[in-house]
Amino acid sequence: MSEKVIAIILAGGKSSRMGQDKAMLRVDGAHLLLRVYQVAVACADNVYVVTPWQERYEDLLPVGCQFIREARYEGDDVKQVETHGPLIGFAQALAEVNVDPEWVLLLACDLPNLEVEVLQGWIEGLENSRAEAIAVLAKHEKGWEPLCGFYRKSCLLGLNKYISEGGRSFQQWLDQNTVDILPDCSTDMFFNCNTPEDLRRRLL
Numbered sequence: 001m002s003e004k005v006i007a008i009i010l011a012g013g014k015s016s017r018m019g020q021d022k023a024m025l026r027v028d029g030a031h032l033l034l035r036v037y038q039v040a041v042a043c044a045d046n047v048y049v050v051t052p053w054q055e056r057y058e059d060l061l062p063v064g065c066q067f068i069r070e071a072r073y074e075g076d077d078v079k080q081v082e083t084h085g086p087l088i089g090f091a092q093a094l095a096e097v098n099v100d101p102e103w104v105l106l107l108a109c110d111l112p113n114l115e116v117e118v119l120q121g122w123i124e125g126l127e128n129s130r131a132e133a134i135a136v137l138a139k140h141e142k143g144w145e146p147l148c149g150f151y152r153k154s155c156l157l158g159l160n161k162y163i164s165e166g167g168r169s170f171q172q173w174l175d176q177n178t179v180d181i182l183p184d185c186s187t188d189m190f191f192n193c194n195t196p197e198d199l200r201r202r203l204l
């Protein structure tokens with residue numbers, strides 16, 4: 001029997017390179033965050049959206065969507081909100097999630113090319129991963145693809161230790177641990193929209 005997963009979607013970035021909230025961009029008629037959410041629902045028993053600004057997305061996502069409200073720092077000027085970055089957003093979400101499956105599908109909100117069938121195939125393969133692997137991810141020449149892949153919930157202990165020692169890099173944390181590699185990493189599912197140029201390319 002194949003593994004079950006929960007999904008966590010990260011939707012709390014500054015989108016500074018895009019110049020507007022990436023989660024709200026429309027691709028093929030639907031907001032990016034909604035597209036990612038729908039894919040996650042097709043793959044996972046429970047889906048959580050972790051964000052410091054839940055109110056922005058409440059009308060966008062179906063009623064009953066499970067939000068995890070991430071703590072944020074605010075200066076006097078509300079526009080100067082400081083986010084913590086994806087690693088801390090992930091750790092905060094993992095700490096909140098208390099449901100059963102041991103595997104978490106982690107997704108960024110800016111992935112316009114996700115394919116349910118590919119993700120489901122990967123989920124089926126999770127049962128073959130090594131017991132000591134904290135994650136199963138794609139790996140490319142430049143490193144891991146941390147924001148479209150699978151983590152064991154038990155990685156939280158080590159992740160919190162890494163963060164408490166000042167670590168903020170997915171790549172560095174993953175390199176310190178055992179990680180299995182996903183089969184067929186050549187898919188363009190990992191393409192993410194960081195800049196207006198990325199978006200233009202995707203919409204062509």
Ligand SMILES: Nc1nc2c(ncn2[C@@H]2O[C@H](COP(=O)(O)OP(=O)(O)OP(=O)(O)O)[C@@H](O)[C@H]2O)c(=O)[nH]1
Pocket residue numbers: 010011012013014015016017018022050051052070083084085086088089090107108109110147194
């Ligand atoms: N919950 C949460 N998600 C984050 C945070 N920072 C980034 N993300 C998400 O992580 C994914 C990748 O984000 P990046 O593109 O690296 O960063 P970004 O801040 O969104 O964009 P830039 O400002 O252009 O770097 C996106 O889904 C972001 O929404 C954060 O502090 N909290």
